[in-house]
Amino acid sequence: MTTPTLAVWKFASCDGCQLSLLDCEDELLEVAGRLRIARFLEATRQVLPGPYDVSLVEGSITTPDDAERIRKIREMSGTLVTIGACATAGGIQALRNHADVTEFASMIYPRPDYLSTLATSTPIAAHVDVDYELHGCPVDRRQLLEVIGALLAGRKPNIPAHSVCFECKQRHNVCVVVAHGTPCLGPVTRAGCGALCPAVGRGCYGCFGPAETPNTAAEAALLIGAGMSADDVHRAYRTFNSAAWEEAGS
Amino acid sequence: MPESAGLLDATELPRLFDALRERGYTVVGPTVRDGAIMLAELGSAAELPYGWGVVTGAGRYRLHRRSDTAAFANSAGPQSIKDILHPPRARLWSADRTADGVTTTGPDRPPRYAVIGARPCDLAAMAVLDRVLSAGAYPEPIYTARRDGVFVVAVDCTEPAATCFCTSMGGGPAATGGFDLAMTELADADGHRFVVRAGSPAGAEVLSALCVRAAGPRAESEARAAVAAAADAITRSMPDESLPDLLTGARESPHWADVADRCLTCGNCTMVCPTCFCTTTEDVADLTGEHAERWRRWDSCFDLDFSYVHGGSVRRSGESRYRQWMSHKLGNWQAQFGSSGCVGCGRCIAWCPAGIDITEEAAALSAWRRSERAQPCPP
Numbered sequence: 001m002t003t004p005t006l007a008v009w010k011f012a013s014c015d016g017c018q019l020s021l022l023d024c025e026d027e028l029l030e031v032a033g034r035l036r037i038a039r040f041l042e043a044t045r046q047v048l049p050g051p052y053d054v055s056l057v058e059g060s061i062t063t064p065d066d067a068e069r070i071r072k073i074r075e076m077s078g079t080l081v082t083i084g085a086c087a088t089a090g091g092i093q094a095l096r097n098h099a100d101v102t103e104f105a106s107m108i109y110p111r112p113d114y115l116s117t118l119a120t121s122t123p124i125a126a127h128v129d130v131d132y133e134l135h136g137c138p139v140d141r142r143q144l145l146e147v148i149g150a151l152l153a154g155r156k157p158n159i160p161a162h163s164v165c166f167e168c169k170q171r172h173n174v175c176v177v178v179a180h181g182t183p184c185l186g187p188v189t190r191a192g193c194g195a196l197c198p199a200v201g202r203g204c205y206g207c208f209g210p211a212e213t214p215n216t217a218a219e220a221a222l223l224i225g226a227g228m229s230a231d232d233v234h235r236a237y238r239t240f241n242s243a244a245w246e247e248a249g250s
Numbered sequence: 251m252p253e254s255a256g257l258l259d260a261t262e263l264p265r266l267f268d269a270l271r272e273r274g275y276t277v278v279g280p281t282v283r284d285g286a287i288m289l290a291e292l293g294s295a296a297e298l299p300y301g302w303g304v305v306t307g308a309g310r311y312r313l314h315r316r317s318d319t320a321a322f323a324n325s326a327g328p329q330s331i332k333d334i335l336h337p338p339r340a341r342l343w344s345a346d347r348t349a350d351g352v353t354t355t356g357p358d359r360p361p362r363y364a365v366i367g368a369r370p371c372d373l374a375a376m377a378v379l380d381r382v383l384s385a386g387a388y389p390e391p392i393y394t395a396r397r398d399g400v401f402v403v404a405v406d407c408t409e410p411a412a413t414c415f416c417t418s419m420g421g422g423p424a425a426t427g428g429f430d431l432a433m434t435e436l437a438d439a440d441g442h443r444f445v446v447r448a449g450s451p452a453g454a455e456v457l458s459a460l461c462v463r464a465a466g467p468r469a470e471s472e473a474r475a476a477v478a479a480a481a482d483a484i485t486r487s488m489p490d491e492s493l494p495d496l497l498t499g500a501r502e503s504p505h506w507a508d509v510a511d512r513c514l515t516c517g518n519c520t521m522v523c524p525t526c527f528c529t530t531t532e533d534v535a536d537l538t539g540e541h542a543e544r545w546r547r548w549d550s551c552f553d554l555d556f557s558y559v560h561g562g563s564v565r566r567s568g569e570s571r572y573r574q575w576m577s578h579k580l581g582n583w584q585a586q587f588g589s590s591g592c593v594g595c596g597r598c599i600a601w602c603p604a605g606i607d608i609t610e611e612a613a614a615l616s617a618w619r620r621s622e623r624a625q626p627c628p629p
Contacts, residue, residue: 027537030536030537030538031537033537033538034537034538034539145537146534148537149534149535149536149537150535152537152539153535153539153542155533155535158532158533158534160553160555161554161555162517162550162552162553162554162555163514163515163516163517165516165517165518165521165603166516166517166521166548166550166553169328169338169517169518169521169522169548170338170339170521170547170548171338172288172329172333172338173284174283174284174285174286174288174328175286175311175328175518175601175603177309177603178309178310178311178328178600178601178602178603179284179285179286179311179312179313180285181310184603186516186603187514187516187518187603187604188514188516201284211515211516212553212554212555213515213554213566213567213568214514214515215510215511215512215513215514215515215568217511218511218512218513218514218604219514222603222604
């Protein structure tokens with residue numbers, strides 16, 4: 001059996017998600033032993049030619065060139081997995097979707113006419129078929145290993161779509177909403193992080209995006225009841241996954 | 251062990267812990283952590299929540315300092331004895347590839363737990379879980395192994411919460427069975443002490459290792475009065491009618507849509523419920539493919555995947571998922587297991603982030619049904 005190949009791709013993003021792969025320190029040698037890392041520029045300049053069995057795609061589509069490039073990547077990839085809030089929901093840069101990107105560019109760049117950019121930041125799945133999505137800003141490295149392990153074993157990965165509350169209760173976190181009155185997006189946010197923020201007494205920021213069927217209106221009322229202004233609630237839903245929350249009705 | 255109740259001074263609790271440990275038990279009990287009374291393995295009796303009280307409401311739980319040193323004058327936290335006997339995650343088996351095939355092991359043998367401070371609602375829940383998980387032709391191995399080894403030190407309720415309604419579910423603040431030892435806590439001018447009784451030979455044997463005096467009529471009557479006062483202090487209740495009939499009759503009520511407007515489908519109610527027992531399994535493997543494990547974890551009927559069958563999930567709306575949970579808990583459970591699935595502990599009310607109150611929803615369904623009956627016949 002030939003060793004399956006892995007390629008890592010970057011679009012508009014901060015690189016944090018693909019660095020989660022390098023962050024798998026204890027398991028990295030095993031990953032490298034089971035998969036030929038054919039293209040991973042954060043780790044090595046050596047690039048092997050495609051096609052690739054597995055592609056991990058980070059980042060959102062924000063330029064005409066990227067919209068074309070992702071199609072080529074899809075064509076040369078067996079299984080395509082998007083990683084992180086940018087790739088799955090457009091990322092923070094999707095804030096442009098409700099603003100004038102040319103105005104933004106004119107405030108930042110001395111020669112904005114050099115830029116070729118799209119008016120929107122869109123998730124990979126808006127352009128090509130995606131096999132699995134890993135959410136989060138950044139992704140959870142255990143979920144990343146779970147998907148890689150599942151693909152190697154030919155089984156379905158465990159990527160639950162229920163709320164963060166499931167994970168809080170599983171690890172015996174005290175509910176920060178009920179016991180502390182802390183605003184928390186956990187009840188409407190997709191699990192996967194292991195309830196990281198509530199475990200240290202902070203409310204969930206919703207960086208994994210909406211859970212399967214989030215009641216965003218009821219959650220907004222609770223956040224306002226916990227002392228947040230309507231503007232702050234709006235901003236909470238418009239941070240890492242604005243397009244996904246918007247689609248979920250918030 | 252005398253037939254009449256014994257009196258155990260609070261200073262004797264460390265010796266109770268020692269006695270349990272000497273008999274091979276891992277001692278689990280309530281302790282304050284992160285602003286709540288949580289269950290944990292306790293190293294010593296000093297970790298008990300001495301002097302802490304609790305105020306709860308729908309979607310609200312706050313600790314406060316009491317004026318006495320009582321350790322158990324507080325209502326239950328988010329966890330129950332279910333967390334010990336039917337843990338959120340458990341490994342069912344693990345498998346390793348060998349030269350000539352595969353070897354499997356598991357499930358792991360659990361420690362023998364001694365649960366200190368189990369509440370009467372915990373005991374009622376344990377009786378429900380016994381019927382669900384142990385009584386059938388195929389006892390569930392993890393629960394049954396933990397249950398068989400458990401030693402229960404129950405404490406009668408003397409400070410019910412505003413969210414409690416055990417008295418309307420056939421229970422009450424007194425421990426009446428299912429314990430090895432049961433205690434009523436008294437903390438007043440006469441000192442901090444426990445009126446204690448044994449409920450099993452194992453309990454009597456542990457008690458014989460402690461310094462127990464005869465309680466005497468005064469302490470016994472004070473203990474009875476404290477428990478009776480707790481029963482009187484319970485204000486919430488379920489509608490006084492057949493709940494299975496109510497749930498069947500209210501199946502098409504528009505009130506379910508009203509609940510769904512508030513329900514976050516987050517699943518907290520099912521996870522804090524001491525009788526919700528549903529689980530799912532997950533297979534995990536290491537990257538080499540040489541080692542695999544099957545884990546069981548709590549599932550919830552509020553998870554879309556819970557009702558997933560070929561083609562999609564059956565209960566897609568929040569409305570249908572809340573109706574499923576409440577109808578099973580209060581209604582169908584009777585036909586399935588011979589009792590209600592609700593023990594009236596009120597955890598689902600306190601720990602619902604949205605403060606949805608099952609007693610209020612039942613009352614609203616009951617009112618809707620009455621109004622439906624009062625309608626004149628259609629023309």
